Amino acid sequence: MLTKAPRGSRDILPQDVGQWQFVEGKAADICRVFGYQEIRTPIFEHTELFLRGVGEVTDIVSKEMYTFQDRGNRSLTLRPEGTASVARSYLENKLYGEAQPLKVYYIGPMFRYDRPQAGRYRQFHQFGVEVFGADDPTIDADVMALSMRYFRGLGLNDITMQINSVGCPVCRSEYREVLQEQLKEDVSDLCKDCNDRYEKNPLRILDCKNERCRELTADVPMMADSLCEECAAHFSAVKQAMDKIGEKYVVNPRLVRGLDYYTKTAFEITSSVLGAQSSIGGGGRYDYLLSTIGGPNIPGIGFAIGLERVLLAMDAEKVSIPEANKLDAFVATVGKVCANEALAVTMMLRDAGIAADKDYLGRSLKAQLKFADKKGVRFIVILGDEELSLNKATVRDMKNGTQQSVSMMGLTAHLAALVKEA
């Protein structure tokens, strides 16, 4: 136990951290271009925020939260998602007083107590964006387009944007009744899970994978056809906006999202290379979230993308990630050369911006070269008694095995030129 990360959590090791920096960097890049600024909120919040914000009957709240009492007897919860926290911050800091709309993004860990499986972890990482203070359909398209362009920018191609409208509290509750009425006689025929859904969240029945349930709901009216005038107009305007910018999508009238706060636009991005957990990102509009948690009546929309799943998909699609964080040069010593000499030369190179390191274990030249090779270092600075007596260093290019003697004075400039060329 002592040497094991808790279930569903894992280390991101030095050899893997490059891909994380890559996907996080790309997220920051696209957000800058789209006019979103980063926001960082605490990793835990008052439990109540999630109860009210996400919804008490959702799976996330009812069975997946990491909740604990702190020493002051406050009930706190490790955030299971990002939207509620950002909404809280928006209210607490009165960001509605700033220029609207407010467009923000976040990247960070989320926590859900689930059984781990492929593409699912208890601590996982999301990149998400939120927009407050705009209900224009073009902002819906803005948010959806950002997510798709992010994926394509990473080299992911087997992805699909699915959209739907889940209406507003008024037309949704009407539709809910219509649906229950339609399925009334078939309840006993539905699967066990759908029997629970019938009372709790009948819209979810439409999303069931069970074949029999699919058959029973085949001819049932869809939410998208039962929207009120305002919601229908919004949905159609969103689709037009997407068409206008050439962003492809498929309307999935059975798409339902699991969080209570969604209204109107709901969308989900799926990858065909992921297996059971094919959802790589999802989001939607939440026009009543702010008021639900005690704020003014301000609309919002956002999405969250699962970065572990992004990485999984990139791996499956064989996207190559540019190598980074490599050393430019390695200072090797031979003979009686004082370790301090090597340190001084290494430091001189570093001060010039050349990523350099040296041996710390008193190894043979052979072992040092082997080490440098393993680390993928291209240029080796060899310091021996011979070199020092001439106030020179030998510079070896590991790529082609050539070496030349360079004066100490010109060493930094020489290496800087080589590194720049390489």
Added chain:
RNA sequence: GUGGGUGUAGCUCAGGUGGUUAGAGCACCAGAUUGUGGCUCUGGGGGCCGUGGGUUCGAGUCCCAUCAUCCACCCCA
């Protein structure tokens, strides 16, 4: 929370029906080459066989429990 698969070296895995000192490949370290990496050859270090209990003269192997892990369901990213 439910169902199934799997736990042997750092990694990937062998170890018919129980039987002596548990193996291989890769990786790691050293030497061949007393100042030169990759390739080759030689040698070396490494194992509470997940953990606890049981059956047995004897358990890596059989039984039970437990933990971990993987996959799926629920749900979600």
